[in-house]
Amino acid sequence: QVQLVESGGGVVQPGRSLRLSCAASGFTFNTYDMHWVRQAPGKGLEWVAVISYDGNNKYYADSVRGRFTISRDNSKNTLYLQMSSLRAEDTAVYYCAKQLDIVAPFDYWGQGTLVTVSS
Amino acid sequence: DIQMTQSPSSLSASVGDRVTITCRASQGISNSLAWYQQKPGKAPKLLLYAASKLESGVPSRFSGGGSGTDYTLTISSLQPEDSATYYCQQYYSTAHTFGQGTKLQIK
Numbered sequence: 001q002v003q004l005v006e007s008g009g010g011v012v013q014p015g016r017s018l019r020l021s022c023a024a025s026g027f028t029f030n031t032y033d034m035h036w037v038r039q040a041p042g043k044g045l046e047w048v049a050v051i052s053y054d055g056n057n058k059y060y061a062d063s064v065r066g067r068f069t070i071s072r073d074n075s076k077n078t079l080y081l082q083m084s085s086l087r088a089e090d091t092a093v094y095y096c097a098k099q100l101d102i103v104a105p106f107d108y109w110g111q112g113t114l115v116t117v118s119s
Numbered sequence: 120d121i122q123m124t125q126s127p128s129s130l131s132a133s134v135g136d137r138v139t140i141t142c143r144a145s146q147g148i149s150n151s152l153a154w155y156q157q158k159p160g161k162a163p164k165l166l167l168y169a170a171s172k173l174e175s176g177v178p179s180r181f182s183g184g185g186s187g188t189d190y191t192l193t194i195s196s197l198q199p200e201d202s203a204t205y206y207c208q209q210y211y212s213t214a215h216t217f218g219q220g221t222k223l224q225i226k
């Protein structure tokens with residue numbers, strides 16, 4: 001069955017960097033667009049970034065553009081989110097999500113990994 | 120980016136009640152609208168997509184409607200397990216933005 005497992009979260013100081021990973025299994029990873037979504041403590045869902053199935057197209061939320069980079073390694077069935085210049089407001093649970101189809105919502109989500117930006 | 124506005128932000132209802140949540144997009148999204156259910160400490164779960172199509176395994180008491188910029192999620196007969204936060208999401212644009220959420224409590 002489809003599984004998405006995030007890792008890499010933790011406590012990081014403001015201004016520092018962190019890389020999240022999302023290991024995918026149970027589906028043909030290199031044929032689906034993938035997303036990152038985050039949720040600050042007690043808040044709603046915020047879409048963060050998307051990468052096309054082949055890695056050639058990427059798009060970011062205004063709040064992270066220029067600081068975060070989404071990437072993927074289709075040979076390893078893994079999605080990444082490189083986060084730099086982290087701010088306190090980046091504190092959140094970060095989820096990776098699989099897009100159901102072309103022009104479609106998310107049918108599978110990971111369990112999330114918590115990133116805390118604090119000095 | 121397209122802004123999504125949900126209402127109400129919270130509501131309380133009794134078992135057996137009919138409940139409706141609304142979602143308004145800042146521009147037309149051609150039925151590219153999904154609804155998710157999220158319970159505390161869990162990832163969101165897809166309930167409906169294309170405004171009214173039920174995801175496999177989702178109970179038929181959940182239904183969706185609307186067009187253009189205005190959409191609804193209806194639970195026909197509320198059950199205790201429906202206590203959760205519900206989010207709409209548009210996927211018309213590349214940035215798949217979410218509404219702010221509606222917290223549903225069971226009286």
